[in-house]
Amino acid sequence: MAMPDFSPTEYAVPGFVLLVLIEMLWARKMRREAYEPRDTLTSLAFGLGSTVAGLLTGGVFLALFLWAWQFRLFDIGWQWWTWPVCFVLDDLAYYWIHRFGHRVRWFWASHVNHHSSQHYNLSTALRQTWTGFLTLGFAFKLPLVLLGFHPVMIAICGGFNLIYQFWIHTEAIGRMPRWFEAVMNTPSHHRVHHATNPRYLDRNYAGVFIVWDRLFGTFEPECDDERIRYGIVRQLGTFNLLHSVFHEWIAIARDVRAAPWRHKLSYLLREPGWSHDGSRETSGMIRARWEGRRKSVAAENPIAEPREAA
Template identity: 70%
Template structure:
């Protein structure tokens, strides 16, 4: 079986150069794009994620090979398998990403990536420390069961992550219409990072925005509704450990204090859910916002 390199290892120098270039560009265009403490937090979270990945990667690889022994098909290394693997891996990422916003257990890991109130290339480096603990890897297990080679899947997953780096920027406004129609772009991903009610829980795509269009989760960026970044309850801190673990702490507190009948809800229900309805979820925020919108032309009573 071929041994494939980790493409992210080769991309890291490019990441660094692009962050430095965008920082230089922001000093000429918009000094507010980068905040030193926020950037350092992003870099620290990225480093911690790398360490966590090294610590748990061997277990994930072992699980992948264990599942692949029961593969339905023997796909092998044909040229078309690479294209199919890349597309299906992106589909698996879409469903992971959507679940990570709709199930609090997975959100506790993913929230790290959304915790910055700035949107720049350094934000892309805010990656989870607890993805293994939250079992995020299970979303790719079907690819091994289908019959894709584990090394191929991991390589395609690395390419997927590399692609997502460059879309974390405000320096690029819109791309040609055909690109915006098919691919995930900075405009689409800015929407995903927005806390505006209109934008909450939309645009989950990794590479291909077609998944959001297909499954009804696409929302375009609007010039009359500039994106505000972060999370509903902002961190209010640049503490790296708090950024990495604050939602896990919140889950533990809620489960401890909740009635027995409600404890599981604080793990599997959407972020913001509460047994007494005293908190806001993205759905309730969007519903209240929608009620305040004027009726569309032709819909007035």
């Protein structure tokens, strides 16, 4: 079978734009606060910059994968059954890339861009990083290359994965059928992922299949009686595009410069919010504090439960 030359995301862009416009019309009647003009423009600028960054660096990574492919263990080929296998394994790799994006500050400096909006709508899906190449997260997909999946096949599967994730960035859809929610990532599951509520921090990393979160202990269902607050723990407080793109890289540089030598590397590789003097809180610390307060309240009053962070 000949090697395909196809980029699914290029064909999906008109559909993305159409769906954003439809959701805007829905928001005007049903939920006006879902869209904020400056926030939406920032998200669109993020998407444009990310596309340019991808054009500048994508070829380098593809060339690296093609070089690594010569060391493959098997010749898997282009048979029809290899595509769904590659898609599932690529999604598993995405889960771990995404999880590292929240648990290692060097990765978070790039991924935080996607979470920086305090609104949750389809334009938020376009809020993609410009600096992903710095994290070298592509290394998580090298095992697929070494197994024998062609880099172009991996790239195409990754494109369809990205397309799937677009539609789950919405509040216009409540719950999907139970069987679907059990297996697939959905708007409900992904709203949890974008929330800053303590119960939701660092949960639901899935790209397409929520089964990875269920399997690896990071799943959290959406709770109907607690309003979701979107964004990041320390909100940006600005729509300045360059600050939004680079603020965490700048913060890392400041921390590394000011830290004692034995702690400098930790400011790169420990979780976001970690500090050598305990002056800040990680997501795990915030969640643990909320859990402790919840258990305390439950012991005093089994019906009540805290719903907001302290």
